[in-house]
Amino acid sequence: MATSSASGRRREARPAAVDIFVLTAFLIHVWTILNMLWDVPSWLLHMSVGELAGAVGYTLLFALLESILLALPLILLAYVLPAKWRREQALNLTFLFLALSAAAALVLHSFESLWFSKRWIGAAWLLVLLSASFFVIRGKLLGDWIGRAAARLQLLVGIYVAADLLGGLIVLVRNL
């Protein structure tokens, strides 16, 4: 199909690493920014404009660090996969990994008492991940829509990263 070929050609020009980073950074930044917005009203109470910029700057810088720390091993794993899997399947598996991990993280954040059962939750996560990965790879369940989504998210994640770097600059200035 023309659209599928066109999008496939566009994705071939864009390394899998970029798409993996985009998906990872998008998820992490959405969470960070949404939760940071809850903090801003109380920060406004006692921080000056410069201090508020600093608090936001640190938070975005930490989010960038978290994105890189999580994306890097996923990217490395993707390059371990056979080349023919690298684009579509690597991206689909990344999406699966991020979705399941986010779900597990959300459960642990929402129900503090479950932290004591973290090993069971981790085991369940691994089991579901492995099972679902098998079906994703064999059954090609997710198609190429993840890749198309990553393409559309590139601009937004680019804005996030630019904001992160600005935050880093603010942090640097405040610590000079």
Added chain:
Amino acid sequence: MKRALSRREFLKLMGLFPLLSLPGSRRVRGRESSASPNILFLVFDTLSARHISLYGYPRETMPNLARFAERATVFHRNYSAGSFTTSGTASLLTGLLPATHRALQAYGTVAEEHRPRNLFSLFRAAGYHTLSFSQNLLVNILVKDFIDAVEDYVPADAFALAAHEFSDDLFFKDYGIATQAERTFLSPLGQFPNSLFLSLVSKYVEEGGQQAVTRKLREKFPRGLPQNHGLVYVLEDLVDWAKEALPGLPQPYLAYLHIMPPHDPYNPRVDFIGRYAEQPDGAPEKPVHFFSEGRDADFLRGKREHYDEYIAYVDAEFGRLIDALEAQGALENSWVVFASDHGELFERGIYRHITPVLYEGVIGVPLLMRAPGQRGRVDVVSPTNNVDILPTLLQHAGIAIPSGLEGRVLPPWGDRQAGRLLFAVDAKSNPKRGPLRVGTIAAMQGAKKLVHFFGYDGYESEYEFYDLAADPEEMVNLYDPSDVEIAALQAEIESLRQRGRE
């Protein structure tokens, strides 16, 4: 994240280089003798006067403090100016009320215009060597704004067995904001962290580090180790350091030591556990307050017992420190101040001190001062406030007291000032400028105490009035809006609320 030096290596260095090896220590002068007295300012976090045997508590929680008191001035009705660490400690360090210094929230800082004049800057300007150590990160956030006047800044994790905080190392200059961002990213209280995944990894690593240390010391600390803000420690290490380091400081010195216990978790050494199981605490049952957290009487009674055990542990280490310093003659030319930033509550359905109420348990704090060579005990029963400590210490040191401080020189060195009005403030949800819109203010005058709750959802304006002479447990609310005396106190509270309008 662990420090590069292990704790054992650090303590060995301590023995060889008493001052040079202080982590984060920034300048060292040679030791000098001086006619000006040293000031050893000990602040024990969350210590309520109501739980100290010296102040009439039926359990003998602090026999060493009682021994210290035999050669000290004991203030029997001393109040903190704030109900938790940031506001209470800022008042200690600036001599200003929370409505003025505006360090009102956790992670809050003193308003910029009031920062230049603080405990450290005033003593440093007079030629004192200044040292600051706090195990409470909220205090270090305040101190970092005064850091130019602190010659020896000892970081919070200096004596930690496990530490999980990186802002002090990476972002020293911007510690206050960096720490707040770090904690809200990784481990905020009562809300989702700003980090989706790293927060869980951090929690796992932190717990692992703490559990490893706790396991090693399980026999000595069966309930777990003292810990706060990601730091795990034992009080003994701090005392061991202080015994050696303080006598070696250049003189005259001002040493401010803010010690975390007996702040919760109440994890004393094994020999203090169960100490009060058979001793009643004597606390009457009190009516549930409209700001009750729903804690039942059994829960509060159990926590109170653990708190008392922890205080006894603190007392033992305090006694060990003072005895060691005295044996070395290190206190001959030193004022020793024993204080607390705020108290703790176990009544009316309320537990601990993060509460809008300002009952005596949470704002009644100990204060003792021992002069160099003092041989007898002096008792002061008139009400006093922690804002009075700074001007009093300045007078002891022969340093001019700047105008604008809201505290006064404590009796017997200053006027007794019968009928003096004192305040305590809790106003966590207010901006740095402008009138206070929501909070609690307590005004104490003689034996009378008026408390005003204002701006809370459902409690826009509530008053409580107590006669502490007839009703020290604050059981009977005598508020009467037609009473002239009460109306005068209301006007004073309103005036304080409006402070900072400009």
